[in-house]
Amino acid sequence: xLVSVRKILFGAAAIAAFGLCSTGAQAATANAxxxxxxxxxxxxxxxxxxxxxxxxxxxxxxxxxTFTIDAAGSQTSTYCASGFACTGTPAAAMFxxxxxxxxxxxxxxxxxxxxxxxxxxxxxxxLTFVTKHSLAANNGTGNYTIQLxxxxxxxxxxxxxxxxxxxxxxxxxxxxxxxxxTADYQ
Numbered sequence: 001x002l003v004s005v006r007k008i009l010f011g012a013a014a015i016a017a018f019g020l021c022s023t024g025a026q027a028a029t030a031n032a033x034x035x036x037x038x039x040x041x042x043x044x045x046x047x048x049x050x051x052x053x054x055x056x057x058x059x060x061x062x063x064x065x066t067f068t069i070d071a072a073g074s075q076t077s078t079y080c081a082s083g084f085a086c087t088g089t090p091a092a093a094m095f096x097x098x099x100x101x102x103x104x105x106x107x108x109x110x111x112x113x114x115x116x117x118x119x120x121x122x123x124x125x126x127l128t129f130v131t132k133h134s135l136a137a138n139n140g141t142g143n144y145t146i147q148l149x150x151x152x153x154x155x156x157x158x159x160x161x162x163x164x165x166x167x168x169x170x171x172x173x174x175x176x177x178x179x180x181x182t183a184d185y186q
Contacts, residue, residue: 038100039099039100039103039185040098040099040100040151040152041099042097042098042099042105042183042184042185043097043098043099043155044095044096044097044098044181044183045095045096046093046094046095046096046157047093047094047095047181048091048093048094049091049093050069050091050092050093050129050160050161050162051069051088051089051090051091052067052069052079052086052088052090052164053086053087053088053089053090054086054087054088055067055080055084055085055086055166056084056085056086056087057084057166057168057170057172058083058084060083061168062168063083063084063167063168064165064166064167064168065080065081065082065083065084065165065166065167066081066163066164066165066166067079067080067081067084067086067163067164067165067166068132068161068162068163069090069091069092069161069162069163070090070092070159070161071092071132071133071134071158071159071160071161071162072092072134072159072161073092073094073157073159075089075090075091075092081166084166092134092159092160092161093159093160093161094157094158094159095157095158095159095160095181096154096155096156096157097148097155097156097158097183098148098152098153098154098155098156099148099151099152099155099185100148100151100185101148101149101150101151102147102148102149103147103148103185103186104145104146104147104185104186105145105146105147105148105183105184105185105186106143106144106145106183106184106185106186107135107143107144107145107146107181107182107183108142108143108144108181108182108183109131109133109142109144109160109179109181110131110142110179110180110181111130111131111140111141111142112128112129112130112131113128113129113131113162113177113178113179114126114127114128114129114177115127115128115129115164115175115176115177116175116176116177117171117173117174117175118173118174118175118176119173119174120171120173125170125171125173126175127164127165127166127170127175128164128165129162129163129164129177129179130162130163130164131160131161131162131179132160132161132162132163133158133159133160133161134158134159134160134161135158145186160179160181
């Protein structure tokens with residue numbers, strides 16, 4: 001009889017424990033996602049010079065002309081304004097951007113660059129170089145979003161050209177200015 005009582009007590013304890021578990025609090029679960037965005041180092045090379053060559057003004061008392069360098073690997077349009085004489089080979093500055101395929105890049109190109117007459121004393125005369133590049137239409141801010149078409153080499157080549165306007169008030173001499181193009185991952 002002692003064995004029967006033990007079996008009954010053991011069975012009652014097991015039922016009680018099962019009952020407590022089934023009527024107690026239930027466990028809650030939730031899922032999380034782990035992510036990593038791995039990008040190749042962003043590299044930009046090139047630059048060079050936007051070259052307008054040599055511009056000879058007309059001999060008339062009043063003149064004005066705009067000279068435009070194509071934002072391309074070679075000049076296909078006429079850049080010398082009517083009535084002026086131009087020599088040299090016009091050229092845009094070329095940049096190469098390399099990074100991760102399909103990555104969104106913020107590109108910043110100044111809208112205007114001040115070119116200063118070299119060797120001038122006092123307050124030197126200036127020209128305004130209005131930039132244009134080959135990646136997107138001018139949006140008025142100089143900041144653009146582009147997407148890289150491949151990873152690493154060959155990257156993406158783009159060109160910066162633009163225009164200057166010269167009139168009878170423009171002092172003769174060599175003008176020069178420096179500008180910086182920046183790129184960063186978004």
